[in-house]
Amino acid sequence: MSTALLIVQTLNGLQLGVLLFLIAAGLTLVFGVMDFINLAHGVQYMLGAYLAVMFYALTGNFFFALVCALLAALAFGLMLEFLVFRHLYGRHHLDHVIATFGIILFLNQAVKFVWGPAPLTLPVPEMFTGSVVLMPGILYPVWRLVIIASGLAVALLLYILVSRTRIGMLVRAGATNAPMVSALGVDIRKLFMIVFGFGTMLAGFAGIMIAPILSVEPGMGDTILILAFVVIVIGGIGSIRGAFIAALLIGLVDTLGRSFAVDILRLFMAPSPARTVGPALASMLIYLLMALVLYFRPSGLFPAKGR
Template structure:
């Protein structure tokens, strides 16, 4: 357990956190502003990855595929909003859960019909291929460094959007008290549509960025959706800052837990037991963390102030 290993694992943890943030940001806005539980957020991430595959096949270049897939992801998000979600805003949470779960099933099958069940991929762009030497014997893929940088960039952009612009102000106001914002003459439906489309695009962006390092396959968003929910619950629903910090926290806890839990268990237990206990504890860590947060601070670490 050397310091270099610890440093590399911290970097890995941050990078997982950034990926989670990109997904959780849209989810927390939609949930916080619109009080809308969108289980289909994970499949929008998947859709982004598949659109990247399709756009890459069409253009043969990652850099052309990126904006193309991003626009297509936005279009898909708006289409879903128009066809399905728009009709659910006034319904209760159970209806929303059922309908968006249906969207998950539908889209998971749809991508399989269109692209087949076998995992697909997008190659890492030439410019970002290869690895840089961080420490002796430790090469780190350039693409992952780029992913980290892009994620931080998006986070900064979001911060400016939410705190410094008029739309951002309305979004924050909507998160605190939507009926009051509507009463003040703001077209809340249009605001919802913007927030929703933007959230879908962010999830799609995460999918596009993940396509070169993860396998693109049906159901790839389902696991991440659960993690994204953990992130927004810990961060405080509706809070971008909370989502950012708790995504990093989750990324770090999960990664460091996975790499060191077995070693730590080995200090206390015989090796064979440690082999069983270590991985089990590692996969539970983030949920234990969530339970702790819910117990001590039920509205999350960085709750949005409500009236």
């Protein structure tokens, strides 16, 4: 275990963390403000990546593809809201689960149908290719740093939006008590649509940014969706601050756990069982963390509901 590896893995953990934050932020707001469980949030992340690949193939320019894919993802999200979700607000949570599960099935198959089952790739934009020297002997890819920086920038933007603007005030009020906000004369449908559209765009943005690192394939949204749910539950539903802290925590714990679990276990165990137990323990580390957090704080770390 060397310092170099520790630094690189910490950065990787941060990168996973900001990615999770981009997805979890929309999820926690939609959940907190609209009381709507949107399992289809993960496929919107996948769709962002696919759209970016498509627009890149058309234009050959990453930034143009980024903008087009964001707008297309937004349009698609609003269409889903208009066609399906809007009719489900206020219904039983289980109705949300089954309807959005249906959308996951459909979209996972639809991208396979349109773009084929083989994984696609998106090249890293030219100005961000290559690696930088962090310390003598430690190289780190520029694009991952760009992801971290843009994620942090979005977090800052969200913080300003939510805590300093009028619409942010309404969102916070909505997360605390939506019926009261509606009773005070705010057009709650419009607020829902803005929150939903924004969440969709953030998920799409995450998909686009990660596309050059991961392969773009059907079902890529499913695993990340579960992680995002873990994040918003640990952070407390409806809380952006909670989502941010929990996302970084999960990103770091997961990445560092996977890289060092075997080494740490070998301090107490024989090498052979350590190699068997290590990876399993690393995979379940975040779920252990979630169970622990919920045992001591059954509403997450920063519950938004003022009850």
